[in-house]
Amino acid sequence: MTALLAAQRVLPIGLGGRRAWLLIERNLFVYRSGWLVLLSGFFEPLFYLLSIGFGIGGMVGDVPGPNGELIPYAVFVAPALLATASMNGAIAESTFNVFFKLNYAKTYDAVLSTPMAPGDVALGEIGWAVIRSSLYAIGFMVVILVMQLVQSPWAVFAIPAAMLMSFAFAAVGMAATTFMRSWQDFDLINIVIMPLFLFSGTFFPITSYPPALQLVVALTPLYQGVDLLRSLILGHIDATLLFHVVYLVVMGLAGLAVVARRLDRLLLK
Amino acid sequence: MTPDESPTPLIHARGLTKKFGEFTAVDAVDFDVASGESFGFLGPNGAGKTSTMRMVGCVSPVTAGTLRILGLDPNVDGPRIRGRLGVVPQQDTLDTELSVRDNLVIYARYFGMSHAEARTKADALLEFVQLAERAKDKVEPLSGGMKRRLTIARALINDPSILLLDEPTTGLDPQARHLLWDRLYRLKQQGVTLVLTTHYMDEAEQLCDRLVVMDKARIVAEGSPLQLIERYSTREVTELRFAVGVQETLDGQLEGLGERIERLPDRVLVYSNDGEAAAAAANQRGLRPETVLVRRSSLEDVFLRLTGRSLVD
Numbered sequence: 001m002t003a004l005l006a007a008q009r010v011l012p013i014g015l016g017g018r019r020a021w022l023l024i025e026r027n028l029f030v031y032r033s034g035w036l037v038l039l040s041g042f043f044e045p046l047f048y049l050l051s052i053g054f055g056i057g058g059m060v061g062d063v064p065g066p067n068g069e070l071i072p073y074a075v076f077v078a079p080a081l082l083a084t085a086s087m088n089g090a091i092a093e094s095t096f097n098v099f100f101k102l103n104y105a106k107t108y109d110a111v112l113s114t115p116m117a118p119g120d121v122a123l124g125e126i127g128w129a130v131i132r133s134s135l136y137a138i139g140f141m142v143v144i145l146v147m148q149l150v151q152s153p154w155a156v157f158a159i160p161a162a163m164l165m166s167f168a169f170a171a172v173g174m175a176a177t178t179f180m181r182s183w184q185d186f187d188l189i190n191i192v193i194m195p196l197f198l199f200s201g202t203f204f205p206i207t208s209y210p211p212a213l214q215l216v217v218a219l220t221p222l223y224q225g226v227d228l229l230r231s232l233i234l235g236h237i238d239a240t241l242l243f244h245v246v247y248l249v250v251m252g253l254a255g256l257a258v259v260a261r262r263l264d265r266l267l268l269k
Numbered sequence: 270m271t272p273d274e275s276p277t278p279l280i281h282a283r284g285l286t287k288k289f290g291e292f293t294a295v296d297a298v299d300f301d302v303a304s305g306e307s308f309g310f311l312g313p314n315g316a317g318k319t320s321t322m323r324m325v326g327c328v329s330p331v332t333a334g335t336l337r338i339l340g341l342d343p344n345v346d347g348p349r350i351r352g353r354l355g356v357v358p359q360q361d362t363l364d365t366e367l368s369v370r371d372n373l374v375i376y377a378r379y380f381g382m383s384h385a386e387a388r389t390k391a392d393a394l395l396e397f398v399q400l401a402e403r404a405k406d407k408v409e410p411l412s413g414g415m416k417r418r419l420t421i422a423r424a425l426i427n428d429p430s431i432l433l434l435d436e437p438t439t440g441l442d443p444q445a446r447h448l449l450w451d452r453l454y455r456l457k458q459q460g461v462t463l464v465l466t467t468h469y470m471d472e473a474e475q476l477c478d479r480l481v482v483m484d485k486a487r488i489v490a491e492g493s494p495l496q497l498i499e500r501y502s503t504r505e506v507t508e509l510r511f512a513v514g515v516q517e518t519l520d521g522q523l524e525g526l527g528e529r530i531e532r533l534p535d536r537v538l539v540y541s542n543d544g545e546a547a548a549a550a551a552n553q554r555g556l557r558p559e560t561v562l563v564r565r566s567s568l569e570d571v572f573l574r575l576t577g578r579s580l581v582d
């Protein structure tokens with residue numbers, strides 16, 4: 001109970017987040033008329049899969065999978081593309097769109113003159129980013145199932161795992177956005193996202209790095225998601241997965257707490 | 270919309286202070302607003318009107334002093350108080366990504382209303398502010414006056430006990446202003462407590478039962494429009510406008526024309542209870558103003574008297 005009260009103070013979210021849903025509802029209203037734009041996020045990982053997984057994969061041939069046996073390159077890459085798609089979907093929604101609403105449309109100023117609190121706005125926007133990117137995750141899972149790139153029944157946990165990933169990235173992305181002063185600052189996000197995308201064990205295993213570098217990469221956020229999803233989809237279950245989950249949960253909650261505080265400071269002056 | 274008949278004021282402020290860093294935007298102001306009253310803050314740019322309104326709206330923490338709204342402390346019960354307020358902010362904060370009607374429906378949802386309730390209420394309010402035929406349009410193409418009306422409709426969505434209006438008609442053309450005044454007047458008749466800020470004397474005189482004049486973060490006078498005019502001005506004012514350069518040569522020739530003389534850069538104001546007599550007296554002294562205007566005293570004159578400056582600069 002005391003832990004709950006302490007958590008309430010760090011994450012000032014009214015009524016256990018029930019109000020956060022209302023902000024998600026607002027976003028659903030917005031996309032009700034423009035749902036076509038939502039499709040882009042579905043095609044992105046699909047195109048990567050076709051070009052890199054099958055195109056380049058055809059030249060690479062089989063590669064060693066997490067269990068040590070040889071697997072087609074597309075099988076190796078598909079879970080990582082699911083992970084990066086979850087990251088990108090979450091980041092897109094929680095950075096550009098939030099920046100616009102925060103600084104130009106003044107959407108949250110209006111929201112906060114109702115019983116809604118900054119924590120509700122934080123949780124609502126992050127929740128919406130999670131919903132949006134899970135739709136992509138589900139779509140992509142169906143695609144790779146049909147293409148027979150899934151090797152284990154553990155893959156059913158890939159969707160919740162992808163949602164956890166988008167929660168972590170959306171929360172931290174939105175937290176970063178509250179510190180941005182202009183559109184130029186978004187280049188910083190690309191500078192972080194791009195290397196994560198390329199070097200987190202996405203396209204080749206991190207065992208290719210020297211041991212010291214392996215350790216560094218193993219501690220970066222996208223790697224958690226890539227390894228988690230790949231392990232689930234290919235059926236390689238061990239204790240490190242628990243570490244990934246805890247890492248992503250902590251990352252998400254920390255981001256959420258920062259967002260709530262920053263919105264409070266920025267909007268309730 | 271009828272507030273409870275409690276003897277305690279709906280808004281109670283004592284020593285209310287707002288600081289931004291070292292800068293004091295609101296300096297220890299005292300005021301009470303009773304249920305059903307319509308109360309105004311009148312003052313020039315930067316006087317601290319918006320800062321005060323934001324504290325009352327529970328979206329800006331109080332730096333010092335006491336503030337009670339509906340008997341509650343904004344620090345403790347912010348969300349609960351906001352649930353009973355309607356807010357028209359100085360700058361429109363309509364949701365440009367939503368249609369006119371959805372702006373109201375979603376806003377109603379923020380107050381915890383059901384979907385059905387939200388839709389019914391939205392449609393009724395669109396009628397009230399005469400925007401029903403624009404319901405499906407986006408917000409952006411609406412005129413300034415329409416946006417303001419939509420913002421007022423939005424502020425009424427929760428049947429507020431207090432309606433806070435920060436410069437409701439600034440920037441609107443006369444026709445749009447009169448339409449808005451009419452809607453606000455109807456709300457007042459229904460017993461809604463109105464709190465508004467304005468630069469405009471006519472607005473304050475039209476809408477406010479009682480007002481405070483704010484200047485440089487402080488309240489400098491308080492009363493009904495009529496009381497303020499009686500206390501700080503005379504019944505009539507004679508405005509004398511001279512040809513360029515002439516006014517500077519009039520030293521010593523104006524004294525005694527009325528109870529008080531105010532020299533503005535472009536004209537001379539003579540305060541007296543008989544404006545025509547003052548005009549005649551000026552004529553007798555051989556003063557030849559280009560134009561002479563006799564009018565009733567207004568809050569503008571009160572403000573000039575209190576601060577030595579005109580209100581709209």
Ligand SMILES: Nc1ncnc2c1ncn2[C@@H]1O[C@H](COP(=O)(O)OP(=O)(O)OP(=O)(O)O)[C@@H](O)[C@H]1O
Nearest residue numbers: 269289294312313314315316317318319320321359
């Ligand atoms: N967030 C803020 N940070 C720093 N100073 C502020 C802030 N908000 C207002 N001020 C300052 O406080 C003073 C009072 O501002 P306020 O907006 O309350 O005036 P106002 O009476 O509403 O003026 P106007 O008629 O122009 O709307 C001004 O000098 C303004 O610059």
Ligand SMILES: [Mg+2]
Nearest residue numbers: 318319320359
């Ligand atoms: Mg203002």
